[in-house]
Amino acid sequence: MNRPQKFTALKVDLPKVSEHLGKMLSLMLGRDIVVRTQCEDDSYWSCAAIGDQFTTTEIMDLIKAVNGDQEMIKCCIPTESNASRSLDMSLCRALLMRALELRWDTEFVTKDALWIIQDCADSNEVPEPKADLLFVNGVLVDTTKLKSKDAFVEQLFRNGGTFKEYFKLVEENLPVCGDYLYWMYPIHDGDCAGAFLTLVQEGVLAISYDAIDKHDCEIFEYDSVRLCTAEDMTWFINNWAKFSKEVVTSLGSLRYYLERKEAAA
Numbered sequence: 001m002n003r004p005q006k007f008t009a010l011k012v013d014l015p016k017v018s019e020h021l022g023k024m025l026s027l028m029l030g031r032d033i034v035v036r037t038q039c040e041d042d043s044y045w046s047c048a049a050i051g052d053q054f055t056t057t058e059i060m061d062l063i064k065a066v067n068g069d070q071e072m073i074k075c076c077i078p079t080e081s082n083a084s085r086s087l088d089m090s091l092c093r094a095l096l097m098r099a100l101e102l103r104w105d106t107e108f109v110t111k112d113a114l115w116i117i118q119d120c121a122d123s124n125e126v127p128e129p130k131a132d133l134l135f136v137n138g139v140l141v142d143t144t145k146l147k148s149k150d151a152f153v154e155q156l157f158r159n160g161g162t163f164k165e166y167f168k169l170v171e172e173n174l175p176v177c178g179d180y181l182y183w184m185y186p187i188h189d190g191d192c193a194g195a196f197l198t199l200v201q202e203g204v205l206a207i208s209y210d211a212i213d214k215h216d217c218e219i220f221e222y223d224s225v226r227l228c229t230a231e232d233m234t235w236f237i238n239n240w241a242k243f244s245k246e247v248v249t250s251l252g253s254l255r256y257y258l259e260r261k262e263a264a265a
Helices: 014-029 056-065 070-077 087-102 149-158 163-171 173-177 230-264
Strands: 006-013 035-041 042-047 106-107 114-120 132-134 138-142 181-183 194-200 203-213 217-220
Touching: 006 014, 006 070, 006 106, 014 035, 014 132, 042 087, 056 087, 070 087, 114 138, 138 173, 149 163, 149 194, 149 203, 163 173, 163 217, 173 217, 181 217, 194 217, 194 230, 203 230
Parallel strands: none
Antiparallel strands: 006 114, 035 042, 106 114, 132 138, 181 194, 194 203, 203 217
């Protein structure tokens, strides 16, 4: 005979569900998103964006980010348009699990709250949304789990200050976050020939290089180490866009020249 089991219910008010989902969606899609969570019956709930829509591409990106399956795709992707205000419960639940850092199999919903049924030994309180989360390269990163700026820089330059050592450090992010979390900026960064950006606990760490060794690759300049601001990111973006536009324009001119040359041959 199956013995009765005792469980506990974690109550999450629907406004709190909306807050968590809104913050998670904002992180993942890169813009401020506010949602309203709605209950249709005790077994189905969903969320809808207020004054915004999710494109089909964005919905697919969200599904991939939570490792959704074909059934989730079938339920979530609109069939008669290329955008939707609402997200299906299956995707909402997966996003909320990411936001709360909890897993569960059973839930029910009332007009004012989502009730998460858990093993009674796991009595969690509803956490507040984290401010240290970042969605980048298709992975959700908790920056509190990364190396600190001082630890990263100290280990890098203690062992030579080259890209060879840099890569060993960012490689440690792979099992923790699912990505190396570094980006090469191979054009002049305002001071040096180029730079590398990586995430650390405190934010985005930029380290520049001016020389390259044939064995150890880029050689970093200690005095170039700095934590970036949002204004720095804007400068990087604008500088890259200007460089890219100039290169693309030049390549277009070269292609036109070669087309004419080949046609005349």
